[in-house]
Amino acid sequence: MENIHSGLVAETSEIVTHALTAASHDSGLVAAYSTPAMVGLMETAAYQATQPHLPAGQTTVGVEIHIKHLAATPVGARVRARAEVTQVEGAMIHYKVEAWDAVDKIGEGTHVRFVVDAERFYKRFETKRAKMTLENQDNDHASG
Template sequence: MDARDAIKTGMNAERSLIVPLERTVGHFVKGMPMVFATPMMILEMELASADAINACLEPGWVTVGTEVDIRHLAATPVGATVRTVARVVAVERRVIRFEVEAFDEKRRIGEGRHARGLVNVESFTKQFGAK
């Protein structure tokens, strides 16, 4: 599959999440604050990016995260709503590049870039599947 045939710049998606205790840095690291963890924000950005293009993929194809360049700008407490936004900014043959942002009810809490690579599930499974 050549991504340029189906995916166009400007495609976008949003996700929303009410921050649960299990997604805080304090849940993962003893003694740290119970605020939205940076890796969890990045996960939401990756999922929004995938959501923006999944419907355009040919059967048997998926995308996987290959690059992240993210800044976490502000802390967000448990119970707050986080909204993540992803927008396609460039499409190469097998790589799709996104601008991503995250917001809570008060402000932008994260921003950056993310890339996803096209993967044929059958070929991937043959190479890396169960042995």
Template sequence: MVREDDCATRWGNDGLMVLSTPAMLGLMEQTCVEVLAPVLAAGEMTVGVGVTLTHAAVAGCGEPVAYRVALTVVGRDVDVDFTVVGPTGTVLGHGSHRRRVVDRAAFLRRLPPPTG
């Protein structure tokens, strides 16, 4: 469902109450994380390392959208082909996303300490 926070107006396009490209990308990444979580070993997580995205059509605030994904595993990488569809089956967007399986503790140790 396209929420008000997902709309382009939040990103500076005043009055444009349609699914924004940043929200489409973020929801796609969230979908990938959720789909991959059950198949990861204890202590593993995935991180995004690449993406291509075409935003092809609009969906208005309140409209349902669905993400369809197909996964291909290549070593520690997972290539995700995705399609975003509206309620009538209209393709709203499509692309590919690469995620890498990493050791959570080792990855978090490499991050700089938070500031502020």
């Protein structure tokens, strides 16, 4: 983790399509860039800021996000997100995240990611998924 430090930055962007609008995400009636899509783009920027600096076999998972969506962006516009590492506390990485379109800053906030061993994470995830599958089968039989 010594390669992860304050000041690491990444940016990413996407074109707003109908699939990225509030109307499409069922988070509003407006055909404008949705908050869920903006959060996803911010998380991608945060991931990209640190993943190249982690040892093989490690990755980060998002655990906390605080966001303000400041302005609407129409379909067809490009949105750019930027994430900067502001603090590292053990396996917790804190980021400042921001997003812009061609006219306005459209979002800002903070994000926290946790460094995990990818193989252990996926094993625990698969164990949980197997339990859920069994639970769903039990529920299907009970209702049939």
